[in-house]
Amino acid sequence: MADPSDTPITFPHLSEQGILVYQLALRKGNLTQQLVSQEFELDATQAAEAVSVLLDLHLLRPKEEPQADGSDRVFLPVPPAVAAAGRVAPVEAELRRRLAEAERARAQLSVLEEVYAAGSRQSGTSGFDEILDLPTVLDLIEWLTTTCRTEVLTAQPGGPRAPHLLEQAFARDLAMIRRGVRMHTLYQHTARRHAPTQEYVERVTAAGAEVRTLTELFGRILVFDREVAVLPHRVSIDGAMVVREPSLVAYLCEVFDRAWSSAEAYTPLRQWDYVLDDVKHAVIRLLAEGMKDEMIARRLGMSLRTCRKHVAELMEALGASSRFQAGYLARTRLDVNASVAVAPKPSTAVARPEGDPA
Known part of the structure; x- marks a missing residue:
């Protein structure tokens, strides 16, 4: 048998049509479904629905005296304040009862915190x-x-997130920000192309959050108040590890802060955006390391199709006929670039003859 307390609390929507019907009742002093049909040119079903909504909201009540001639039932208008007392007050009382039950349950469970802590030790x-x-x-x-x-710190690798998850996150994040909580979020560059992510970032940054991106991220993490960190579980895809050990949480925060300092502010990615070059350079580097397309895509948070598109473009640019050759040429290019980067610059000083004073 279902628990009545599990029943969702809902109210019917009072439409513009419903307001007009209520105004008609006030103007006439009473109304019938037939009058509603005639006044607004509605069929019997539509008129019954309009009256039903007002009855559900207690804005109408049936006339006590029955109609002797069997004519249409008469309804009388009810003042909104009286309707609220009859319709809303019981719901508020039920909510207060449920809240009190929740607080009692929380108090009972909190007693076990010391027991849990002792067992953990x-x-x-x-x-x-x-x-x-x-x-x-x-x-x-x-x-x-x-x-x-x-403060909350968030790193979300893996590219774009599902729109419904972003919508849920926005409602949760907005509530935090309005309480004065600072919010720093890291995405990968590939999330800049995703329209729902662009919309989410625009809304959440307008509220006061900060969002940045990197080509690669160290992993998924949530840190609350620099005291509690939530990490993915190593084995269970649906699980998590919750870390409260101060030294480890501090270390994880330092890893996040270093990534944050080198990240770029989130802006929608255009075809000519410089971060696109960062992504392509990362593809070159991972290709040179011998990674397969699937692994590169997962590492950079992009779809397999996009990854293969980048690889094909790079193979064409390198003049490679195979992935092996492309990897070799990419590795050679990277080694040459690294050598140039660390090579000492030639001296521009002018040689002086012996004995020439400086």
Whole structure:
């Protein structure tokens, strides 16, 4: 049997048509479905729906006296304040009851924090939590987001994120920013091409967040208040490791800060954008290391199709007939460029004859 407390609390939408019907009831003193049909040229179903919404919102009530001649039922208008007291007040009371239950549950569970901490110390896992199921991970992130006080650091490798995930993230992030929480987010350059990501970044930066990009990222990470870090689980694709050990969290924050300092502010990527060159240089470097297309695409956060397009263009530019030859030529080019970069510049000093004073 379903728990009534699990039933979602919803209200019908009061449309412009519904407002006009309510105004008609006020003007006439009462109304019937037949009157609604005639006044607004609606069929019986549409008129019944319009009246039903007003009844659900308690803005109409049936006339107590039944119609002796069996004519259409009469409805009387109800003042909005009275309707709110009858329709909204019980819902508010139910919400207060649910909130009180949630607070009692939180208080009961918080008693076990010391028990959990003691068990962690005995097992040698103090400062680390392993979570293997996605719902618990999402609940934890939601709680950390809600309780975050000062700063959140986020690195999101892997290219563009799904639009529905971005929409969920925006609502969560906006609530944090409005509480005064600073937000720094790192993406890969390839996310600059993604229209939903562009829209998300525009909205979240307008609210006060900062977003930057790099060609490659060190991995996915969330850090809250520089006290708690959430990392991907090594084995479970849906799991996470939660790190609270201060020295390790500080180290992870330093890794993030170094990447942040060398990253570029997010702007939509154009065909001539300089970061496109960074991406192509990264493809050359990884090709020279002998990586397959799939691995390069995953490493740079791009689709396999885009990666193969870049590789084909580079093979053509290098004059290579195979990936092996392209890798060799790319490695040669990189070695030459590195030699030029470190070679000492020729001296521009003018030789002086012996004995010539400086």
